[in-house]
Amino acid sequence: MSHATLFLVTRPVSVEGVLDDAQRAAPDFLPADPAEPQLSVLDLGVSRGDGCFESISVVRGHAQALESHLERFAASARRLDLPEPDLDVWRAAVHAVIQAHVPVPELFVKMMLTRGIEGANAPTGWVYAETAPDFREARTTGIRVVTLDRGYRHDVNRTSPWLLQGAKTLSYAVNRAAIREAHRRGANDVIFVSSDGIVLEGPTSNLILLDGGRVRTPQTDLGILAGTTQASAFEFFESRGLRTEYATISADELERADAAWLVSSVRQAAPINAIDDRELLVDGPLTEGLNEYLLARQE
Amino acid sequence: MSHATLFLVTRPVSVEGVLDDAQRAAPDFLPADPAEPQLSVLDLGVSRGDGCFESISVVRGHAQALESHLERFAASARRLDLPEPDLDVWRAAVHAVIQAHVPVPELFVKMMLTRGIEGANAPTGWVYAETAPDFREARTTGIRVVTLDRGYRHDVNRTSPWLLQGAKTLSYAVNRAAIREAHRRGANDVIFVSSDGIVLEGPTSNLILLDGGRVRTPQTDLGILAGTTQASAFEFFESRGLRTEYATISADELERADAAWLVSSVRQAAPINAIDDRELLVDGPLTEGLNEYLLARQE
Structure with missing residues (x-):
């Protein structure tokens, strides 16, 4: 098998x-x-x-x-x-x-x-x-995501290091349960939000937003994993002349994004076509360029 | 080995x-x-x-x-x-x-x-x-515990079931990291407290407090495991004429307890002789009676 x-x-x-x-x-x-x-x-x-x-x-x-x-x-x-x-x-x-x-x-x-x-x-x-797996559909048509409470405040990584936020551990049962909850809600994936309303990451991916010409990702001192693919994606966006930044992003700002992607090592960049009940436009050419760049990485 | x-x-x-x-x-x-x-x-x-x-x-x-x-x-x-x-x-x-x-x-x-x-x-x-293992010392002399933030609000089990609080999963890396943090602080075990100041449980045990003649344990809708040993311990205390109750217990109330135990299946009842920097008296005869009762269970 x-x-x-x-x-x-x-x-x-x-x-x-x-x-x-x-x-x-x-x-x-x-x-x-x-x-x-x-x-x-x-x-x-x-x-x-x-x-x-x-x-x-x-x-x-x-x-x-x-x-x-x-x-x-x-x-x-x-x-x-x-x-x-x-x-x-x-x-x-x-x-x-x-x-x-x-x-x-x-x-x-x-x-x-x-x-x-x-x-x-x-x-x-x-x-x-x-x-x-064949991720062509996720990379082009995109994915529906739901926002789910991660349960922790955005600053627990600093206050409570024993919670192991920011470590990639084998204790991933919650990440898998969140994905099952997304499926129950008719979605493919999840954006975790902190208990105090700060946008974090996906269960196995990082979030990138395009917002008024700026490319943004949640800053990595929030107990989220520093994304290897996210770092490469920023290089791509900078090569296109877009400004990139690590930021504290509220759930409200998520609602205003012009475009968004979940990026991860194997699926690469999956454009988000809906967050909860809000449809999002997928920028096809930009997403295609991004995935071509990611797949061509030689470093 | x-x-x-x-x-x-x-x-x-x-x-x-x-x-x-x-x-x-x-x-x-x-x-x-x-x-x-x-x-x-x-x-x-x-x-x-x-x-x-x-x-x-x-x-x-x-x-x-x-x-x-x-x-x-x-x-x-x-x-x-x-x-x-x-x-x-x-x-x-x-x-x-x-x-x-x-x-x-x-x-x-x-x-x-x-x-x-x-x-x-x-x-x-x-x-x-x-x-x-030989738990005689833990059952008599007792254990030092520290309180550690569990990161979650006390009501997260109701609001966010995908966080799997109250399920005994194989994803126990955080529980083990908390025990290591206790060791670093010179203690043996941990009492988790919710991010909003409600006393929860140990990483692999339930907490029982004796407080002004009442025997209390955190109520099980707080996303903590319903303790099999805790239920038996309540039977023991009731047989001694003590009133037992499931309660929402604040961290302040923990400080006022006259005596406390962490109870679990294999170690049975470990009396707590210190919480953070506060020494606690161990009631030797009561603890001995409790452990004899627990070890004699036939149900």
Whole structure:
């Protein structure tokens, strides 16, 4: 059923001190059969959602914004008090799993790091690649979104770091429940709003608004993930002569936007054609240019 | 390292319609080696923390409050839009894993249900038993706790059900981060307080206060888990002639409490000897009576 390509990362975190001969000789990652069980049911990744991940878009064999993803992965691990991931190992594992996957125009790679089995003090890591879903309709016709309360004030990341806002953790049940709520309301996706009315992000994406000629995204000190795709999208808009800014955006301002997109690593830029009950015009040529730019990224 | 006893639950959710002969012949659960990998890394339980669980205390072979745990497990599954777990199968699996475990005075059983592999439409389930840690010190000397902001308003369970408050999900990274924050502050455990100053629960426990002869616990419509152990503790206090009540308790009232406990399935009743910087007296005889009552439960 699944056509994933899997590598287990046998040395996911930096080793303290100097490697001995056996450690040096052991491979840092190994291919594994994704159709077979590979994980202990006692792993805290599954019993507690205790770990972090990244999703990376791979277009024509090129892993997009890989260094940004690696940096964000390390930041999530720090936020979770996990040992420091060895980014050289992970970078090589990502390249290896791409090489091993059947060549397709678009695939994605997930990097996953868990705290491992309780008490074992040995984090678990793996990377896998899968062929990307066909997102052409989302990228052109666009998506309907609903706004949903994220429950937290906009400043909890500063006041209450244990809430892990801004870390990309494996505890994503709420993000998935929000998407199901969107489906119940006849929509495809979600824009989270803080309990005090500040626009945040999607469950797996960042929001970009076009408003009176300015391109805006919620500032990243609101406990939202700094978007790797959002950063590239800003480069595109700047190349078109548009002013870009990180801002505190109220739900009211969302209502006044001329155009809006949810951007993320694998789907790239999905234009929003409705927010709650308000229809929004999709700027077809601008969106097409944006997705062409994103898909052509070589950095 | 681990001495877990594991059964994979092969028919974790109710089957639609009548079982065919092959389905009837297949066992509902099977013993498995917990030292071997049993789970796909593609399971949404690990990649998204997408599932629910229960922890059940087993004292001298008796699973305590099993029916309450089964009901809460089904309620969590409904909250997550998972298929209905077949409680007859789970009940039998819990009994089987207890029988298979080395007999010890206290062990615990975890029931775990995940959404399974994305798109496969086949939830994954397992139960495992482990010898309980030695909680004698926590049950007598007691625990230091800190109050931490839970980030959500007290009424978020009613306004925003997609936040899954009150469901016991596998997305517990925040609960574990809160415990680490408590350790950094020199404490053992946490009492979560809502963003609007209402006392909620511990990350894996319920709070009970003794206040002017009344025994109080936060009411369960605050998006907190209805505690199976808390319900039994109320029976104990009522048998001692104390009045019990479910109440909306402010953080100020917490400061005035004469005594307090965090109660949970496996640790049972841990008396609180300090909240933040305030020392609290532990009522030794009352706490001992409470734990004897909880450990003797046969229902």
